[in-house]
Amino acid sequence: MDEDGFTLRDRTVCVVGLGLMGGSLALALRDRVAALTGVDVDPVTRAAALERGIVSRAADDLTLAREADVVVLATPVRTIIRLVGEIGPFLRPGALLFDIGSVKGPVVEAMNALPEAVGAVGGHPMCGKAEAGLRHAEAALYEGAPFVLCRTERSTEVALSIAGAIVNAVGARMIVMDAGWHDRAVAFISHLPYALSAALALTAGTYAATDPLAWSLAASGFRDTSRLAGSDPLMMADILLTNADAVLETLDAARGSLEELSALIRRGDPEALIAYLERVQQIRHDWERQRS
Amino acid sequence: MDEDGFTLRDRTVCVVGLGLMGGSLALALRDRVAALTGVDVDPVTRAAALERGIVSRAADDLTLAREADVVVLATPVRTIIRLVGEIGPFLRPGALLFDIGSVKGPVVEAMNALPEAVGAVGGHPMCGKAEAGLRHAEAALYEGAPFVLCRTERSTEVALSIAGAIVNAVGARMIVMDAGWHDRAVAFISHLPYALSAALALTAGTYAATDPLAWSLAASGFRDTSRLAGSDPLMMADILLTNADAVLETLDAARGSLEELSALIRRGDPEALIAYLERVQQIRHDWERQRS
Numbered sequence: 001m002d003e004d005g006f007t008l009r010d011r012t013v014c015v016v017g018l019g020l021m022g023g024s025l026a027l028a029l030r031d032r033v034a035a036l037t038g039v040d041v042d043p044v045t046r047a048a049a050l051e052r053g054i055v056s057r058a059a060d061d062l063t064l065a066r067e068a069d070v071v072v073l074a075t076p077v078r079t080i081i082r083l084v085g086e087i088g089p090f091l092r093p094g095a096l097l098f099d100i101g102s103v104k105g106p107v108v109e110a111m112n113a114l115p116e117a118v119g120a121v122g123g124h125p126m127c128g129k130a131e132a133g134l135r136h137a138e139a140a141l142y143e144g145a146p147f148v149l150c151r152t153e154r155s156t157e158v159a160l161s162i163a164g165a166i167v168n169a170v171g172a173r174m175i176v177m178d179a180g181w182h183d184r185a186v187a188f189i190s191h192l193p194y195a196l197s198a199a200l201a202l203t204a205g206t207y208a209a210t211d212p213l214a215w216s217l218a219a220s221g222f223r224d225t226s227r228l229a230g231s232d233p234l235m236m237a238d239i240l241l242t243n244a245d246a247v248l249e250t251l252d253a254a255r256g257s258l259e260e261l262s263a264l265i266r267r268g269d270p271e272a273l274i275a276y277l278e279r280v281q282q283i284r285h286d287w288e289r290q291r292s
Numbered sequence: 293m294d295e296d297g298f299t300l301r302d303r304t305v306c307v308v309g310l311g312l313m314g315g316s317l318a319l320a321l322r323d324r325v326a327a328l329t330g331v332d333v334d335p336v337t338r339a340a341a342l343e344r345g346i347v348s349r350a351a352d353d354l355t356l357a358r359e360a361d362v363v364v365l366a367t368p369v370r371t372i373i374r375l376v377g378e379i380g381p382f383l384r385p386g387a388l389l390f391d392i393g394s395v396k397g398p399v400v401e402a403m404n405a406l407p408e409a410v411g412a413v414g415g416h417p418m419c420g421k422a423e424a425g426l427r428h429a430e431a432a433l434y435e436g437a438p439f440v441l442c443r444t445e446r447s448t449e450v451a452l453s454i455a456g457a458i459v460n461a462v463g464a465r466m467i468v469m470d471a472g473w474h475d476r477a478v479a480f481i482s483h484l485p486y487a488l489s490a491a492l493a494l495t496a497g498t499y500a501a502t503d504p505l506a507w508s509l510a511a512s513g514f515r516d517t518s519r520l521a522g523s524d525p526l527m528m529a530d531i532l533l534t535n536a537d538a539v540l541e542t543l544d545a546a547r548g549s550l551e552e553l554s555a556l557i558r559r560g561d562p563e564a565l566i567a568y569l570e571r572v573q574q575i576r577h578d579w580e581r582q583r584s
Contacts, residue, residue: 078562126511146509175508185506188499193517196488198572199549203542205575207480214477215582216467217438219418222579224516225485229576233569237562244557250495251554255547257491262543265536270370270529277525280490283497284521287514290507 008033008165014068015039016083018049018058020129021100022074023137026054028170037064045134054137066090070162073099076238077107084110084120093117096162097154100125102186102235103243104150104179111152119159122150122179124186125172132232140171147172150179187246194228194236195251201229300325300457306360307331308375310341310350312420313392314366315429318346320462329356337426346429358382362454365391368530369399376402376412385409388454389446392417394478394527395535396442396471403444411451414442414471416478417464424524432463439464442471479538486520486528487543493521 013033015022018040026049030036038055039062040046046058057064065071065087073080080101091097097120099107104122111120127145129136147167151160167174204222208214240247264273305325307314310332318341322328330347331354332338338350349356357363357379365372372393383389389412393399396414403412419437421428439459443452459466496514500506532539556565 126509128511128513145511148509177505181503182509185499185503185509188496189506189510189514192495193492193513195550195553196492197517198553198569199546200485200488201572201575201579202549203484203545204480205579206545207477207542208579211473211477212582213469214481215579217418217440217474217477218481218579218583219420219437221420221485221520222481224519225489226576226579227516228513229572230580231573233566233573236569237565240553240557240565241560241562244560248554248557250499251550251557253495253498254491255550257494258487258543258547258550261487261490261532262540265532265540265543268533268536270533273529273533274525277490277528280493280521281523281525283493284518287493287497287500287507287510287518288522290504291510 008162008169010034011069011162012037012067013070013072014065015055015072015074016062016065017073017075017079018045018054018134018137019074020132020134020136020141021125022072023049023054023134024139024141025072025074025100025170027137027139028142029166030054032169033070037068039064048134054134062087062090066092068092068095070096070098070166072166073097073101075101076235077101077103077242078238081106081110081242084114088114088118091115091118094158095119096121096159098123098163098166102190102239103183104148105183106242108150108152108179111154114154116154118154119156119162120152120154121159121163122152123163123167124148124150124182125170126190127172130227130230132235143171145172146175148182149174149176150182151176183243184246184249187243187250191239191243191247192250192254194231195240195247196254197226197228201226300454300461302326303361303454304329304359305362305364306357307347307364307366308354308357309365309367309371310337310347310426310429311366312424312426312428312433313417314364315341315346315426316431316433317364317366317392317462319429319431320434321458322346324461325362329360331356340426346426354379354382358384360384360387362388362390362458364458365389365393367393368527369393369395369534370530373398373402373534376406380406380410383407383410386450387411388413388451390415390455390458394482394531395475396440397475398534400442400444400471403446406446408446410446411448411454412444412446413451413455414444415455415459416440416442416474417462418482419464422519422522424527435463437464438467440474441466441468442474443468475535476538476541479535479542483531483535483539484542484546486523487532487539488546489518489520493518
C-alpha cells in the first residue's frame with residue numbers, strides 16, 4: 001500500500017495508444033506496477049516499445065486490455081470515445097478505465113454508459129511537447145504538470161483512488177474538476193492558443209510563398225507564437241471537433257478582439273491604443289505572477 | 293582600419309534611448325569605438341548606464357549627439373521619426389545618423405529630408421527579449437541576429453560602410469532591403485505574431501476574470517503563444533501606428549483564416565479539417581527546416 005492507500009504495485013496496467021503521451025505515461029509507470037502492457041495499431045511503434053522495454057507485451061487489438069486491472073486510453077479523443085463505447089464488455093469486473101484525452105465532456109458521457117461493475121475516471125494531463133510519437137516519449141513529461149481528473153457515474157472511491165495514485169506516480173499535480181467546466185476552460189487556455197498559432201502559420205506562410213526572403217527575418221517572436229502550429233493534425237482535429245461549441249466561442253471572442261485592435265489602429269489615437277496594449281501586458285504579467 | 297575598410301575605433305558614437313535595444317548595442321560597441329555616449333530622458337537610466345560603464349557620458353538632451361561621428365536612434369519609432377526631423381541642424385558634416393526602429397518606411401522618408409552633408413541609414417535588428425529596459429541589456433543580444441539595413445537618399449558609400457561595420461561589430465548578419473518591402477514582411481512575421489498574442493491574452497484573460505482557476509490549467513502552449521503580449525505597450529503602439537496599412541492587411545488575413553477554421557469546425561467534416569491542419573503543420577515544419 002502506498003500513501004494513498006492503494007497499491008499500483010500489484011496491478012497490471014494496459015496503455016492503449018503508445019504515442020508521446022501514452023508512451024511517456026508508460027515510461028513513468030512501468031517500474032511501479034505489476035506489469036505494463038501496450039496496444040497500438042502501428043507495428044513499428046509496438047516493436048520500438050518492446051525494444052525499449054517500455055511495455056512487457058504489445059498487441060494491435062484489445063486482448064491485453066481484457067487482462068488488465070487498469071486500462072488507460074491515450075489515443076486521439078474521437079478514438080477514445082469510440083473505444084469507451086466498445087470496451088465495456090471486455091473489461092474485468094473491478095477494473096479501472098482511465099483516459100488522458102484533452103476533451104472530457106463526451107468521454108465522461110461515454111463512460112457513464114459503461115457496465116456498473118467497471119470503474120471509470122476521465123483524465124487530462126496539462127503537458128506535452130512540440131514533437132509527437134513514441135520516440136519523443138520521456139518519463140519526466142508529467143512531472144509537475146497539472147493533471148485534471150473528472151468524475152463519472154462510474155467513479156467509485158476505489159476508481160478515484162487508483163486514478164489519483166497514477167497521477168502521483170507520474171509526478172503530476174491532481175486537480176478534480178467538472179468535465180463541462182474543464183472543456184470550456186481549456187478551450188480558452190489551450191485550444192485557442194493552437195488556433196491562433198495555426199492562423200499565424202497560414203497567414204505568414206501564404207505571404208512567404210510570394211516572397212520566401214520574409215522567412216529570413218523571422219526571429220524568436222515568430223518561433224514561439226507559431227510553435228503550436230506544428231502540433232499533430234489528427235490529435236488537434238479531434239480536439240476541435242469534440243469541443244466544438246466552446247472552441248467556436250473562443251474563436252468568435254478572439255476575432256472580436258482582433259477587430260477591436262484594427263479599429264484602434266485605424267483611429268490612429270496613440271493614447272487609446274496604448275491603454276489597450278497596457279491592458280494586454282497587464283493580463284500577461286498577472287498570469288506570470290500567479291504562476292510563480 | 294578593420295576588414296570593412298572603416299574603422300569604428302576612432303569614431304565617437306552616441307546612442308539615443310538607453311533601453312534594452314540601445315543599451316545592448318552600446319554594450320556590444322563600447323570597447324570598439326573611440327567613445328560611447330548616451331542620451332535618455334530618464335535620470336535613473338542615465339545613472340545606471342554611467343555606473344555600469346555602458347556610456348562614458350550621459351545627457352537628457354541632444355548636446356552629445358552634436359559632438360558624435362555616429363548617432364544611433366534607439367527610441368520607440370514615432371520618437372525616432374520626430375528626432376530625425378529635429379536633429380539635422382545639430383549633426384556635424386559627415387556624421388552618420390542611424391536608427392534601429394522596427395518600422396523603416398517613415399524613418400527613411402524622414403531621413404531623405406536631412407541636410408545633404410549628413411549620411412543616414414535605416415536599420416532594424418531582428419532580436420529582442422521579453423523584458424524591456426536597460427537592466428536587461430546584454431552585449432550578446434545581437435549575436436547571430438538578422439540585421440536589416442535600408443538605404444536612404446543620404447546613404448553615401450561611407451555611411452553604408454560605417455553602418456555595416458556596426459552590424460559586424462555587434463555580431464549580427466547584415467541584410468540590405470527596401471524599406472517598403474521590409475515593412476510588409478515584418479508585419480506578417482513580427483507584428484502579426486504580437487497582435488495574435490495580444491488577442492489571446494485579452495480573450496483568455498477576460499474568461500479567467502470570471503473563473504481564475506482556469507489559469508491553473510495553462511501550460512507551455514499558453515505560455516509561448518502569449519509571450520509577446522508582455523511586450524512594451526509604448527514600443528508596440530508606435531510600431532502598429534507607423535506600419536498601420538501593412539498591419540491592418542495582416543489582421544484582415546488572420547481574421548479570415550480564423551473564420552475559415554470556424555467554418556470547418558461547424559461543418560464537422562474530419563477529413564476537411566485534418567487537411568487544413570496538415571497544411572498548417574507543413575508550413576511550420578517547412579519554416580523550421582529552412583531555418584536550420
